[in-house]
Amino acid sequence: MDTALSYAEANADRFVGELKELLRIPSVSTDSAYAAEVQRAATWLTDHFDAIGMAHTELIETDGHPLVYAEHITDPAKPTVVVYGHYDVQPPDPLDEWDTDPFEPTQRGDRLYARGACDDKGQMFMQVKAAEAYLSAEGELPVNLKYVLEGEEETGSVEMEKYVQQDGDRLEGDVVLISDTAMFSEDTPSITYGLRGLAYAEITLRGPNRDLHSGNYGGAVDNPCNALSRVIAGLHDADHRIAIPGFYDDVRDLTDEERDTYAALPFDENAWMAPLDIDDVRTESGYSTFECLTARPTLDVNGLWGGYTGEGAKTVLPSTAHAKLSMRLVPEQDVDDVYNKLEAHLKSEVPDTMTLTVRRLHGGDPVLVDPSIPAMQSARHAMGEVRGTEPVFVRNGGTIPVVADFQQHLGMDSVLMGFGLDADAIHSPNESFGLDRFHEGIQAIIRFHDHYAARAASS
Amino acid sequence: MDTALSYAEANADRFVGELKELLRIPSVSTDSAYAAEVQRAATWLTDHFDAIGMAHTELIETDGHPLVYAEHITDPAKPTVVVYGHYDVQPPDPLDEWDTDPFEPTQRGDRLYARGACDDKGQMFMQVKAAEAYLSAEGELPVNLKYVLEGEEETGSVEMEKYVQQDGDRLEGDVVLISDTAMFSEDTPSITYGLRGLAYAEITLRGPNRDLHSGNYGGAVDNPCNALSRVIAGLHDADHRIAIPGFYDDVRDLTDEERDTYAALPFDENAWMAPLDIDDVRTESGYSTFECLTARPTLDVNGLWGGYTGEGAKTVLPSTAHAKLSMRLVPEQDVDDVYNKLEAHLKSEVPDTMTLTVRRLHGGDPVLVDPSIPAMQSARHAMGEVRGTEPVFVRNGGTIPVVADFQQHLGMDSVLMGFGLDADAIHSPNESFGLDRFHEGIQAIIRFHDHYAARAASS
Numbered sequence: 001m002d003t004a005l006s007y008a009e010a011n012a013d014r015f016v017g018e019l020k021e022l023l024r025i026p027s028v029s030t031d032s033a034y035a036a037e038v039q040r041a042a043t044w045l046t047d048h049f050d051a052i053g054m055a056h057t058e059l060i061e062t063d064g065h066p067l068v069y070a071e072h073i074t075d076p077a078k079p080t081v082v083v084y085g086h087y088d089v090q091p092p093d094p095l096d097e098w099d100t101d102p103f104e105p106t107q108r109g110d111r112l113y114a115r116g117a118c119d120d121k122g123q124m125f126m127q128v129k130a131a132e133a134y135l136s137a138e139g140e141l142p143v144n145l146k147y148v149l150e151g152e153e154e155t156g157s158v159e160m161e162k163y164v165q166q167d168g169d170r171l172e173g174d175v176v177l178i179s180d181t182a183m184f185s186e187d188t189p190s191i192t193y194g195l196r197g198l199a200y201a202e203i204t205l206r207g208p209n210r211d212l213h214s215g216n217y218g219g220a221v222d223n224p225c226n227a228l229s230r231v232i233a234g235l236h237d238a239d240h241r242i243a244i245p246g247f248y249d250d251v252r253d254l255t256d257e258e259r260d261t262y263a264a265l266p267f268d269e270n271a272w273m274a275p276l277d278i279d280d281v282r283t284e285s286g287y288s289t290f291e292c293l294t295a296r297p298t299l300d301v302n303g304l305w306g307g308y309t310g311e312g313a314k315t316v317l318p319s320t321a322h323a324k325l326s327m328r329l330v331p332e333q334d335v336d337d338v339y340n341k342l343e344a345h346l347k348s349e350v351p352d353t354m355t356l357t358v359r360r361l362h363g364g365d366p367v368l369v370d371p372s373i374p375a376m377q378s379a380r381h382a383m384g385e386v387r388g389t390e391p392v393f394v395r396n397g398g399t400i401p402v403v404a405d406f407q408q409h410l411g412m413d414s415v416l417m418g419f420g421l422d423a424d425a426i427h428s429p430n431e432s433f434g435l436d437r438f439h440e441g442i443q444a445i446i447r448f449h450d451h452y453a454a455r456a457a458s459s
Numbered sequence: 460m461d462t463a464l465s466y467a468e469a470n471a472d473r474f475v476g477e478l479k480e481l482l483r484i485p486s487v488s489t490d491s492a493y494a495a496e497v498q499r500a501a502t503w504l505t506d507h508f509d510a511i512g513m514a515h516t517e518l519i520e521t522d523g524h525p526l527v528y529a530e531h532i533t534d535p536a537k538p539t540v541v542v543y544g545h546y547d548v549q550p551p552d553p554l555d556e557w558d559t560d561p562f563e564p565t566q567r568g569d570r571l572y573a574r575g576a577c578d579d580k581g582q583m584f585m586q587v588k589a590a591e592a593y594l595s596a597e598g599e600l601p602v603n604l605k606y607v608l609e610g611e612e613e614t615g616s617v618e619m620e621k622y623v624q625q626d627g628d629r630l631e632g633d634v635v636l637i638s639d640t641a642m643f644s645e646d647t648p649s650i651t652y653g654l655r656g657l658a659y660a661e662i663t664l665r666g667p668n669r670d671l672h673s674g675n676y677g678g679a680v681d682n683p684c685n686a687l688s689r690v691i692a693g694l695h696d697a698d699h700r701i702a703i704p705g706f707y708d709d710v711r712d713l714t715d716e717e718r719d720t721y722a723a724l725p726f727d728e729n730a731w732m733a734p735l736d737i738d739d740v741r742t743e744s745g746y747s748t749f750e751c752l753t754a755r756p757t758l759d760v761n762g763l764w765g766g767y768t769g770e771g772a773k774t775v776l777p778s779t780a781h782a783k784l785s786m787r788l789v790p791e792q793d794v795d796d797v798y799n800k801l802e803a804h805l806k807s808e809v810p811d812t813m814t815l816t817v818r819r820l821h822g823g824d825p826v827l828v829d830p831s832i833p834a835m836q837s838a839r840h841a842m843g844e845v846r847g848t849e850p851v852f853v854r855n856g857g858t859i860p861v862v863a864d865f866q867q868h869l870g871m872d873s874v875l876m877g878f879g880l881d882a883d884a885i886h887s888p889n890e891s892f893g894l895d896r897f898h899e900g901i902q903a904i905i906r907f908h909d910h911y912a913a914r915a916a917s918s
Contacts, residue, residue, distance in 0.1 A: 156771075156772070196674060198674075198774070200772040200774070207737060208735040208736065208737055209735055209736035209737075210735075210887075212735070213857065213886065214757070214759045214761060214785060214787070215655060215657075215787060215855075215856045215857030215858055216752070216856055216857055217735075217752070217856075218752075218757040218759045218787055218856065219742065219743070219751035219752050219753075219755055219756075219757040219787065219856065220740040220741070220742050220748045220751045220752050221735065221737065221740065221741075222737075222739075222740065222741035223759045223760055225691075225759075225760035225761075225762075225763045225782075226691060226692075226694075226695070226758075226759065226760050228688070228763075229687070229688040229689075229691035229692045229760070229763075230688075230691075230692040232684075232685060232688035232689075232692075233685075233688045233689040233691075233692035233693070234692075235685075236685070276667040276668055276669075276671070276676075276680065277667065277668035278666060278667050278668075278680060278681075278812060279811075280681075280811050280812050281679040281680065281681065281812070282679070282680075282681035282810070282812055283678065283679050284678070289679045292678035292679045293675070293676070293677075293678050293679050294678075296678055297678075298673070298677040298678040299685075300673045300677045300682045300684075300685065300776055301682055301684035301685050301688070301765070301766065301777075302673060302684075302766050302767055302772075302773060302774060302775050302776070302777070303684075303765065303766035303767040303768045303773070303775070303777075304684045304687075304688075304763055304764060304765045304766055304768075304780060305763060305764045305765075305768040306760070306762070306763045306764075307760065307761050307762035307763055307783070308761055308762040308783060309762045309763075309764040309781075309783075312615075312820060312821075313615070313659040313761070313783065313785070313820040313821040314761060314762070314783075315657070315659070315761060315785060315858075316761050316762070317759055317761070318760075318761070318762075321763060322768075323684075324766070324767060324768075324772065324773075326673060326772070326774060328673070328674060328677055328678065351741070352738075352739050353737060353739050353740070353741055361771060361772040362771075362772040396674075397674045397675055397676075397677065397678065398672065398674030398675055399674055399774075427672065428669075
């Protein structure tokens with residue numbers, strides 16, 4: 001391991017140069033104008049895996065953007081680590097808020113600015129460079145490695161999920177390792193042991209069969225926008241809890257140990273609110289802000305529209321009103337069960353004057369990984385060695401649906417060892433990644449493989 | 460009067476031919492691409508007023524489309540009737556729902572199909588033809604006539620209102636006569652003696668300073684779309700009354716006589732709901748549907764938007780949420796007072812997590828005209844003679860802001876003697892006007908002038 005660590009240190013600048021090459025490819029998955037660039041990023045990566053000496057590399061075609069697959073089986077008796085990541089990026093809009101070209105990586109101080117610098121090209125590339133360090137410096141890996149990198153994470157991972165569910169056999173292994181999350185803070189490194197799930201629905205209320213004149217019909221024809229507002233307002237109670245009957249039935253509450261850990265976190269609510277320009281929160285009664293952000297379920301309207309939304313005044317009584325709304329789920333909630341409860345509640349709340357349509361747009365189950373399993377302990381050890389501080393285990397409020405798929409379809413837990421920070425501004429203008437964390441990440445991954453292999457050998 | 464009536468009958472076909480000429484001019488006021496056509500319609504009308512022998516005609520330029528002015532002062536001792544109407548039309552969209560070209564008037568059965576056939580070119584032109592009948596057949600008018608026709612009624616009457624408020628002296632007269640409303644039904648002719656007012660506002664709630672990721676921030680950052688829904692839901696109570704404190708303070712309730720009149724109207728609620736595909740209404744507790752439609756105040760959301768409204772799922776926790784909402788007011792409510800009460804209520808209801816902005820977009824005071832005044836009785840007499848049925852006096856739920864301006868700034872009541880029917884589909888595809896009503900309207904207006912002049916002479 002030590003020669004691999006030294007190799008990574010010695011080649012740090014070249015690694016950054018290669019990352020810049022990858023960042024120059026505008027692999028924006030959501031915009032079909034960039035389809036060729038997404039393909040180019042995938043090809044760049046397979047070529048790169050070949051170059052660093054992975055035994056087998058392959059572009060797996062899908063109905064969308066391809067999966068990049070690479071494997072190196074050192075010894076079937078050794079544990080197999082499956083690395084998941086993604087090579088697509090968010091659109092760079094709004095372009096005029098970038099200080100430098102989002103696809104011309106620019107170093108300022110110790111930060112590298114580019115779309116994808118952190119999410120996820122930078123973090124994913126740490127995983128690639130850790131393998132190179134072993135292969136080049138030591139001629140072998142301490143574990144078997146399989147990489148699967150997708151090009152549609154920013155658009156819902158549809159093909160990736162399908163692959164895991166239908167053709168995932170070749171992804172079998174002992175654990176999944178992912179660097180696509182953020183740490184609690186610069187001073188408090190962390191490993192993610194839980195993700196929230198997601199149930200995202202679009203609802204439509206239809207009243208009259210056409211838009212009406214509000215002067216001629218207002219006062220008697222029920223208004224879908226007003227009705228939708230009443231329905232949405234009724235989705236929460238006065239304690240800011242979700243008012244859908246049975247919604248909390250399967251919620252696994254935080255354990256005393258978890259609550260103690262959370263309480264000990266140096267979460268500074270004012271410092272957290274300041275960059276958002278807010279001075280108060282609205283949290284579920286009985287839980288702290290950070291608990292609500294990561295370990296309690298939510299219901300948010302993500303989009304709302306109906307009637308006339310242009311300039312000026314138009315006196316329309318609209319025919320329809322629409323909302324996109326999503327619930328973040330926590331273990332042991334089940335996506336389909338929650339969808340069913342939402343629909344039943346909506347049906348009971350929507351007035352007779354309206355017809356209701358509910359479309360289920362996008363779901364993902366919540367995930368919880370036991371921090372005591374060997375791979376999690378290896379991650380804690382590796383990160384602690386590199387950062388000089390033992391990382392804490394925290395949950396993350398976001399959703400990575402494929403993590404639940406790995407668990408449900410292949411029986412594999414995921415270790416979410418990410419090195420991002422809020423300050424990296426992923427999905428926003430001037431995304432960046434601290435190069436100190438890029439190099440630390442490589443060191444930590446090298447240490448993870450070593451520690452995980454050693455534990456497996458001794459068990 | 461009798462020769463004027465005969466003249467109108469004898470020239471009925473030519474009148475329709477001339478109306479078709481006017482309808483062929485696509486004077487869509489809201490779309491600047493049609494600006495030259497709006498101007499052409501104005502010029503066509505001044506030429507036409509010259510041709511029928513009006514003593515003075517004039518195009519009054521404004522900061523928007525011009526006002527068409529025409530006057531014929533028969534004798535300063537006679538009463539002066541000011542005729543208001545408009546020569547602009549709604550856009551014809553959606554074009555593909557028209558059976559024939561909206562700007563190529565087409566007669567099918569006894570109906571003339573074209574944009575503006577009823578609203579308001581057809582109805583306004585009845586007023587012009589009534590003057591021609593007198594001037595051509597009798598060489599003189601029984602009253603003094605002043606016409607003021609605007610080209611911006613469909614876009615808010617801004618210039619017309621400004622003119623009445625600032626330069627309205629030359630519009631002084633005894634009464635305003637307007638044909639721009641509908642009758643209760645084919646079998647129940649009616650004259651409108653009340654209009655609702657309007658207070659139209661746009662409200663914005665702002666939470667965090669930018670759109671956030673709902674996974675990272677959901678559960679603690681209050682969501683402007685959810686908050687706006689709560690605020691809107693709170694604008695009505697369980698009795699479907701408006702929950703703004705003091706909102707009803709100045710509402711003049713229906714008199715017993717009015718309620719008796721309303722109760723006697725052959726209002727068939729099921730027949731009224733059928734074309735809207737609704738099977739229930741939502742009305743203020745204690746009032747009938749037709750009372751709520753015309754004589755009780757309302758609050759309707761006209762537009763609602765926030766967050767992501769495109770295709771698919773985007774997990775955004777929006778920074779802002781917006782609503783356009785308008786209240787229809789009834790006598791003696793005052794626009795500014797109602798705006799103030801709305802704002803005060805919103806300020807008290809919007810949570811601390813949000814900042815509120817309220818923009819006042821468009822207002823108009825409610826109007827009530829005493830049905831017993833001479834001009835109203837002349838209208839009742841004239842319409843009764845022509846239709847063979849005494850018309851009823853009813854209120855209309857819509858708003859014509861300039862009517863309140865005539866009352867407040869020039870002290871003139873308006874007689875709203877309209878010949879439209881719901882079936883004319885104004886503002887909709889396949890707008891039409893029944894030619895029987897076009898000709899009856901001309902006859903009724905001829906009779907109105909005669910009766911009104913005679914009553915003035917005898918008083």
